[in-house]
Structure formats: structure tokens, C-alpha cells
Amino acid sequence: MTKLIFTTRLLFILLSILSTSNIISQPRLVCITNLDSTITTDVKYSTTNNFTGQVLYSSNKVYFVPEVAEAIIKVNNYLKTKYKLQIKIFDGYRPLSVQKKMWEIYPDERYVANPVKGSRHNRGCAVDLTLVDMNGKELDMGTAYDDFSEKSHINYKNLPPHVLKNRRILIETMKMFGFIPNKTEWWHFDYRDWKKYPILDVPID
Numbered sequence: 549m550t551k552l553i554f555t556t557r558l559l560f561i562l563l564s565i566l567s568t569s570n571i572i573s574q575p576r577l578v579c580i581t582n583l584d585s586t587i588t589t590d591v592k593y594s595t596t597n598n599f600t601g602q603v604l605y606s607s608n609k610v611y612f613v614p615e616v617a618e619a620i621i622k623v624n625n626y627l628k629t630k631y632k633l634q635i636k637i638f639d640g641y642r643p644l645s646v647q648k649k650m651w652e653i654y655p656d657e658r659y660v661a662n663p664v665k666g667s668r669h670n671r672g673c674a675v676d677l678t679l680v681d682m683n684g685k686e687l688d689m690g691t692a693y694d695d696f697s698e699k700s701h702i703n704y705k706n707l708p709p710h711v712l713k714n715r716r717i718l719i720e721t722m723k724m725f726g727f728i729p730n731k732t733e734w735w736h737f738d739y740r741d742w743k744k745y746p747i748l749d750v751p752i753d
């Protein structure tokens with residue numbers, strides 16, 4: 549009897565946690581370029597041209613949860629209107645199995661999230677991106693994507709003024725639409741409500 553009461557109580561506690569935590573259990577993932585064809589992508593993880601030297605994705609399509617995709621489209625529209633610039637995306641949603649592979653190759657938490665905790669990329673809530681002009685030419689951001697050096701840190705100031713300006717435009721615009729910059733990677737941003745979404749391991753195709 550005591551055991552039954554205990555189990556019922558535990559169940560009740562678990563249910564109350566679930567109902568108040570506001571977690572979206574099975575979020576949909578949407579392909580960003582299907583929603584805004586002016587957004588360009590360069591998914592290096594679908595090629596061997598990345599820090600692992602291996603093809604990690606079977607497709608070069610970039611997915612996010614719908615709320616994040618909407619915010620990214622707003623960023624792109626704002627940049628077009630205000631600066632005559634656009635975005636180019638390197639990465640979005642990343643299956644947990646790929647995170648594990650990356651961690652095996654590069655176990656440094658400054659640049660690769662430990663798969664035990666999961667990355668915000670695994671929730672469809674992080675984006676790696678840069679700025680391009682209206683002809684698609686990348687702006688100078690001081691380093692290449694996935695340059696795991698101090699030069700990629702956002703408080704690294706020993707850079708030419710035009711580079712600092714380009715980084716400032718990207719960071720300020722992303723913040724306006726709900727994204728949090730990453731200290732060690734100028735290209736990486738997390739969406740503010742990432743906690744609402746679970747870690748996923750749905751393959752990309």
C-alpha cells in the first residue's frame with residue numbers, strides 16, 4: 549500500500565513537472581531555403597571540406613525548428629533592407645549521432661559541444677552563418693568558418709576596422725531577433741528559447 553502511494557505520488561510529481569516545463573516533445577523541422585529562397589547555404593559538413601575531413605551529412609539542406617527559421621528569415625530581411633546584405637548559412641540542425649562523431653575527433657568544449665550535454669544545434673536552435681553582399685560574395689569576418697583560434701573569439705579586437713564592423717553588424721542584427729552570440733565563434737548563435745526544444749537524432753536527408 550505504501551509502495552502504491554509512493555508510486556502515485558511520484559507519477560503526480562512527474563506529470564506536474566512535464567505540464568509546467570513547456571517542452572515541445574516532437575518539434576517539426578523545416579528546411580530554411582524552402583521558406584526563403586534568397587538565403588544561401590554552404591554546408592561544409594556535407595563535404596570533406598570541414599575540420600573533421602569527413603562527410604558528416606548525407607544532404608546539404610539546412611533545417612531548424614519553425615520558430616528559429618522564422619527569426620532567421622527576419623534577420624535576412626532586415627539585413628537586406630538596412631545594409632543591402634544577406635546571410636549565408638553553414639549549419640543548422642545537427643543530429644546527435646553527428647555530434648558524437650565530431651566530439652570523438654575534436655573533444656574541446658570551447659568549439660564542439662560535448663554530446664553528453666548535447667549542442668543547441670541538436671535542438672534545431674543554433675545557426676552558423678556569415679554575411680554576404682547582394683551578389684553572394686562573403687564579407688571579410690577575419691577568419692574562415694570553423695577556425696578554432698583566438699582570432700574567432702568575439703572579443704578579439706586585433707582586427708582591421710572593416711572586419712570589426714562586419715562582425716558588429718552580424719552580432720547586433722542577430723541579437724535584435726532573439727539570438728545569443730557565442731564567445732569563441734563569431735559565426736555561431738543560439739536561439740534564446742532553445743530550452744523549449746529537445747535534443748533530436750533525426751537523420752538529415
Ligand SMILES: [Zn+2]
Nearest residue numbers: 674675676736
Ligand atoms: Zn555552431
